Amino acid sequence: xxxxxxxxxxxxxxxxxxxxxxxxxxxxxxxxxxxxxxxxxxxxxxxxxxxxxxxxxxxxxxxxxxxxxxxxxxxxxxxxxxxxxxxxxxxxxxxxxxxxxxxxxxxxxxxxxx
Amino acid sequence: xxxxxxxxxxxxxxxxxxxxxxxxxxxxxxxxxxxxxxxxxxxxxxxxxxxxxxxxxxxxxxxxxxxxxxxxxxxxxxxxxxxxxxxxxxxxxxxxxxxxxxxxxxxxxxxxxxxxx
Numbered sequence: 001x002x003x004x005x006x007x008x009x010x011x012x013x014x015x016x017x018x019x020x021x022x023x024x025x026x027x028x029x030x031x032x033x034x035x036x037x038x039x040x041x042x043x044x045x046x047x048x049x050x051x052x053x054x055x056x057x058x059x060x061x062x063x064x065x066x067x068x069x070x071x072x073x074x075x076x077x078x079x080x081x082x083x084x085x086x087x088x089x090x091x092x093x094x095x096x097x098x099x100x101x102x103x104x105x106x107x108x109x110x111x112x113x114x
Numbered sequence: 115x116x117x118x119x120x121x122x123x124x125x126x127x128x129x130x131x132x133x134x135x136x137x138x139x140x141x142x143x144x145x146x147x148x149x150x151x152x153x154x155x156x157x158x159x160x161x162x163x164x165x166x167x168x169x170x171x172x173x174x175x176x177x178x179x180x181x182x183x184x185x186x187x188x189x190x191x192x193x194x195x196x197x198x199x200x201x202x203x204x205x206x207x208x209x210x211x212x213x214x215x216x217x218x219x220x221x222x223x224x225x226x227x228x229x230x231x
Contacts, residue, residue, distance in 0.1 A: 002158070033218065043205065043221035056218055090159060103219060105151070105159035 003027065004093050004106035012112045018079040021109045025072055025093030031055070032074040033094075033103055034066055038087040049074055050097040078111070086113045116141050116210040120222035127196055128230050135191045135225045137206030143167075147209040148182065148189045149219065154202040162204075165189065196229045203227070 003026035013019055025032050034046040036059075045058035049068035060066075063081075068074040078085060088108045094101035117140040127133045139148065150162040163173065165182050173180045177194045193200055203226045207219040 002160070035219075042223050043207075043219075045210075045218040045220070048218060058218055088157065092159075100147075102149075102161055102164050104161060107156075107158040110157075 002104040002106065004091060004104055006089075006091050006106035006109050008109060009107065010110045010112070012114065013081060014114055015081055015083060017081050017113075018077065019081065019111065021076040021078070021089050021091075021111075023074045023076070023091030023093075023106060025074070025091075026104055029093035029095050029104075030072065031094045031097035031101070032068055032072070033092040034060075034074070034076050035090040035092065035105075036087045037090060037108070038084075041087075043090075046076070048097060055097050081113045083113050086111055116143075116146075116208050116220040118206050118208050118220055118222035120204075120206055120225050122225045123223070124226045124228070126228045126230065129198060130195050131229075132192060132194050133196050133227065133229075135193075135204050135206075135227065137189045137191065137222060139187050139189065139206070139208045141187075141208060149207040149209075150180065150189075150191050151205045151207060151221075152202045153205065153224070159205070162191075193227075196227075198229050198231055201227060201229045 005024045007022045030051045033048045037043045046060040048056040066076045090108045092103040092105045094103045119138045146167045148165050152160045179192045181190045203224045205224045206222045210220045
C-alpha cells in the first residue's frame with residue numbers, strides 16, 4: 001500500500017459525459033501527478049500540481065482539467081468523454097516535486113466510456 | 115526528448131529461472147533519474163528502485179538486481195530465482211525535468227513477465 005488513495009476504483013459512463021476522479025496523496029506529500037495508461041499510448045504524464053499550483057503539463061487534452069485543493073487532495077475532471085478516453089488513470093504523489101523525489105502511485109481509477 | 119525503450123514485450127520463464135528485463139533510454143540531460151516500477155495483475159504501480167545518473171554502481175535487493183551502464187544508456191533489471199509472484203508488467207522510467215525543477219516520468223511500454231510454476 002503506497003498511501004495514495006484514489007476514488008472511485010471503477011467508473012463506467014457514456015460518451016459526452018463528464019466525470020471527476022479524486023486523489024488523496026500520501027501524508028506529507030505536497031506534489032500530485034496524474035497519469036493515463038491506455039493500451040495504445042502506454043503510461044503518459046498528464047499534469048502535476050505542487051502545493052495547490054499547477055507545476056507542469058504533459059499530454060493533457062483541453063477537455064481535461066485538474067486542480068489541487070488546500071487539503072492537498074486533487075481532482076481530475078474529464079469532460080465531453082470519448083471512447084478513446086477509456087483508460088486507467090493513476091495519481092502519484094511525492095514529497096516535493098523535484099528530481100530527487102520518488103513518486104508513489106495510487107491504485108488507479110479504471111474509466112470505461114461506452 | 116526523453117525516451118525509454120523496453121524491447122521485450124513479453125517474457126515467459128519457469129519458476130527458479132533467472133530473467134533480465136532490458137531498458138534503454140535516451141536523454142540529453144546530464145542529471146537524470148531512472149526508475150523501475152512493477153504493475154502486478156491487481157493494477158497498482160509499485161516503486162522498485164530509483165538511480166541517479168551519477169551513480170553507476172550496481173544495486174542488489176534480495177533477488178532483484180539492477181545494472182546501470184551509462185556507456186550503453188541501459189538500466190537492466192534482473193530477477194534471480196524467479197517466483198510466480200514476480201509475474202507482472204515491469205516498467206522502466208526516466209525523469210524528464212521541467213522548468214521550475216519539477217519532474218515528470220517518461221515510461222517505457224513495459225515488459226510483461228510471466229513466471230510459470
